[in-house]
Amino acid sequence: MKILVIKLSSLGDLFHPLPAVRCLKRGLGAEIHWVVQDEYADIVACFSDVSRIIRFPRRRFAASARRFLLELRRDRYDIVIDFQGLLKSALTACAARAARRIGPSFHREGAGFFYDETAGPRNKRRHAVDENLDVVRRLGLDCGPIEFPMTVPKAGRAEPRPRVAMFVASRWPTKNWPARGFARVAARLAEEAGATVYLAGGPGDTAAAREVEESARPARVVNLAGSLSLAEMAGLLAEVDLVVSNDTGPVHAAAALGKPVLAIFGPTDAARTGPYGPNQRIIASGIDCRPCFSRKCRRGDIACMAGIAPDAVFEAAKEMLAGV
Secondary structure (H helix, E strand, C coil): CEEEEECCCCCHHHHCCHHHHHHHHHHHCCEEEEEEEHHHHHHHCCECCEEEEEEECHHHHHHHHHHHHHHHCCCEECEEEECCCCHHHHHHHHHCEECCEEEECCCCCCHHHHCCEEECCCCCCCCHHHHHCHHHHHCCCCCCCCCCCECCCCCCCCCCCCEEEEECCCCCHHHCCCHHHHHHHHHHHHHHHCCEEEEECCHHHHHHHHHHHHHHCCCCEEECCCCCCHHHHHHHHCCCCEEEEECCCHHHHHHHCCCCEEEEECCCCHHHHCCCCCCEEEEECCCCCCCCCCCCCCCCCCHHHHCCCHHHHHHHHHHHHHCC
């Protein structure tokens, strides 16, 4: 049996279907192929249950559409499962050669018109991992234990332990805890816990990481922001003892690897999209306007993030390190 999974983006969301994919592979003995946007292909290559990756050329679709469609239609699938639920992913499911097309309960943009069936009732009051498991139940399979099977490259870090990775920027301004807060926590972890602190993130995170690095001096901080591929970032996470981060994609990679995560949440809801697993802790303010799910603060002061004290984050991080 061959199953085509469609989950195009974004980084953190790519980890949410992994337990469902593991159950599909185990329960049906299926060969799993995955359609994903170009920029995330190297992290999907780390997913142990995926045998073929089909790259969705988001940035140059018009020029690459014919080649993409030829790749998409090279194999015939028993089932296509769209875990994205958007119009572009539903059209991709429709274009694939498949006997059966299943979409998620949370579909929008008219995507539902392109599925043969929808998995599960719409219920947004649960974690995205649980939503994705609806397809396993739809197919009458046992969900079994929650697993995120990954194989990541070795980073080969030699710095002293404990090691803490920090992700200090995200794509939403409202999700960014102030850099001075991260700097204070990094400095105290280095000074009081003897920690090596890595600053990581993509090319767009380098300015924020540089600000944290400069503010934390002379603490032992290793700035790797912008220098690692997604697979290399996962390799780094496999060798740290704790991740301290805004609500951003790498926290889901860390959780999938079984690493303790201390996540700072503001406008978003950790119950739905927080790091999944038993070793995770959320710090959030009690301000009554959160979660607002907005990229722009209607108050104008992002109080939900600005009100989180560095001392509280440090104490939580120190406590979590003591337990590893």
